[in-house]
Amino acid sequence: MKYSYYPGCTLRTKAKDLDAYARASAVALGFELEEIENWQCCGGVYPLGSDEIASKLSSVRALNEAKEKGQDLVTLCSACHHVIKRVNDDMKNVDDIRTRANNYMQLEEPYAGETEVLHFLEVLRDRVGFDKIKEKVVNPLTGKKIGAYYGCLLLRPGKILEFDNPENPTIIEDFIRAIGAEPVVYPYRNECCGGYISLKEKDMSKSMCERIMDSADGMGAEMLITACPLCLYNLKKNGNDKLPVVYFTELLAEALGVKEEVAK
């Protein structure tokens, strides 16, 4: 199976690991990530202004390219996924945005939300299947107690992201089970880390991240995993260092026995 792949800028710079481990794991699991050409930054934040078009165009370009190839579009960074999925929803359901975006784009055939946007975790769950992953695991992470940190961007708004139950998600816990480790459910796993507020009000992000860490630590987690570069940054810089934080793809690569390859 071949998917169009949108890595996003952070995965080229700060979060190279997230990307590299995902690519290696994809190969091990037997699906192909084909990076789309000339992708541009998604903007990082979904623009809430209903008349804002320009900053949605990069998403539309990526979506249209996948459409032309007849492929689903896979994302990995939570922020990119959030922006692209929501823009796709706009293109499908909001007449005004669709018309204006297509007026800018001047495509041969107008884009109307045809592409399916999948987060890498959704590919693992819905296309590969956690059962299949379990079969391919060569280094099960037996005995490791791992807390899933979802953050907010993957889950909300629930009706558009349709990723999991925003108040009680289970996909990363199921992932943790698939790689042989033990998930630790803690109530703050779907609360915000503060996001970009850490640039302006570091203390606020600090109190939010500490609460998340304390909650996970209290429930017995030994480490946290996340899909979001910004969450990882905040938890590491603004948390209280109680728990290590890594990308979920790193553990996947480790379990699949391809981590060493990437390190080389």
Place this chain on the structure above:
Amino acid sequence: MQRIGVFVCHCGSNIAATVDVKKVVEMALLEPGVVHAEDYQYMCSEAGQAKILEAVKEKGLTGIVVCSCSPRMHEATFRKAAERAGVNPYMVEIANIREHCSWIHKDMEEATKKAVILARAAIAKVNLNAPLQPGESRVTKRALVIGGGIAGIQTAIDIADAGYEVDIVEKTPSIGGRMSQLDKTFPTLDCSACILTPKMVEASAHEKINIYTYSEVEKVTGFVGDFTVDIRKKARSVDMNKCTGCGVCQEKCPSKKAPSEFNRGLNTRSAIYTPFAQAIPNVPVIDRDACLKFKTGKCGLCEKVCQAGAIDYAQQDEIITEKYGAIVVATGFDTIKLDKYDEYAYSQSKDVITSLELERIMNAAGPTKGHLERLSDGKAPKEMVFIQCVGSRCADNRGKSYCSKICCMYTAKHAMLIRDKYPDVNVTVFYIDVRTPGKNFDEFYRRAVEEYGVNYIKGQVGKVAPLPNGKLLVQGADLIDNKQILKEADMVVLATAIEPDPSVRKIATMLTASIDTNNFLTEAHPKLRPVESPTAGVFLSGVCQGPKDIPETVAQAGAAAVKAIGLLAKDKLMTNPCTAKADELMCNGCSTCANVCPYGAITYEVKQVNDHGIREDRRIAVVNNALCQGCGACTVVCPSGAMDLQGFSNRQILAEVDAICR
């Protein structure tokens, strides 16, 4: 040719402000058959009706068209007026130019155009109307009450006291309903069982009341005054005539792991059980899914210990068929499922409970014998938080849009009872609004705040987080102080929205009674006929019609009883003459109509017909006028066009369509 009079109503300004009534009169006079047309301010008034009578007398009218409000409003009024004037009431047609026109349009010119078209359609139909004579049907002097909660019990007692036989059908093993699960009742704080049990006993001892528990309505046919109902008496596995209610079987039963429905699954019960101590009848049932005898064939202990020899493992479900004149629905409510409200951690913590579960915990016969304790570790709580409107007044599709009405009062009750019995427990209530209309209700709530020191916070809770130390962190907003609140609680109680019992959908379908989007049964009129269903002979009692507390339920139950008694007191009812009829020469006996008839009104007879001089025996559809409800399904499916609905014949309908499209 008919001689038709057209009467256009102003309805004050309701119609006349949007429709040019003079223009409607003018245009109506141009239609074929119309010999008279006039307008009047209130056609339904005495003076308005007098105008109709006068016109019939002067112009010799044979048909009447009234352009006014919905026929549901005043069709009966004008039919009676026609009858007084000596015109067959079925020669009257209503053109609805109010609900279908003036109320929904703003532009006078457009609305007038539409009113003229609606009048034209009605005139076209009257031109083809023929006089119809209603038949008569008998009234069976017996009522069925579906549901044995306080609503059903009260309705049954009131009907029975008037001298009519009543059957109560209750699906659980005992009557009593939700009220039997409650500990205390607001605003007087008297014990629920103490006031309910005498009612249950009264119903069961009443010579006119017959109770079928552990039974369900399976099939309903017939119509007002003459319903035929199949009731499934589920196999109790215990002989009701022999059982003495000693309870030894329940004590000895080795299978004690089934969740207790009565205690909301907070503890377990034996496989052979009566739901609660005051159950009526005091005869247990065997839950065959939990019973070892039924599951493995081994055991049979209850049979051995039963002195009365009442255990009967071979008992089968039994179908009872009974006739009724009136049916009262009193199917009650349940709390909604909380699977869409995971932010309150109901599924994640045993110490987050619903208010109905708290009722059981507070009750001496409940899972904790009336001690307020955490279900996780049995410890007494020190901080309790109540969250209001969980699933009620919900703007998205997770919960219900309506106010569940009872929660503000029962939460005040819970808060007060806890503060009274355990003064060291702090109680905090998060609310959107406190709604306490009702006699002595607001005083009750104020007592909770002022005398019992319950801490009310205006604001909603966003998250309940189970903490590593076993407590619950409640994260909410105080809208008056404009700040976020983080409060550690030992227990959280959710005022969970109520919804009609899920069984009501099936029952409504069987009764052809309408329900709204929330599964509440619809009234015939929201203000003027609040206890009747639009389906004749079906009445509504209790929460199945809308959220209400006990006093309101009892009042409505009495009102429903009065309506049922009014029906049962009649010896005969007039039947609707607008029934289907097969043209003997066109019918080919194909059975298509009988297959779609929802009322079983169509049978077949072999009749000799004279088809243009050829005499032969043919199989022909015959409609039972007493059963036919005039739905018209048969006329649509009939491949040969033999079926027609009297008063709504294909020709009449097409004439209306032609008139509209002209």
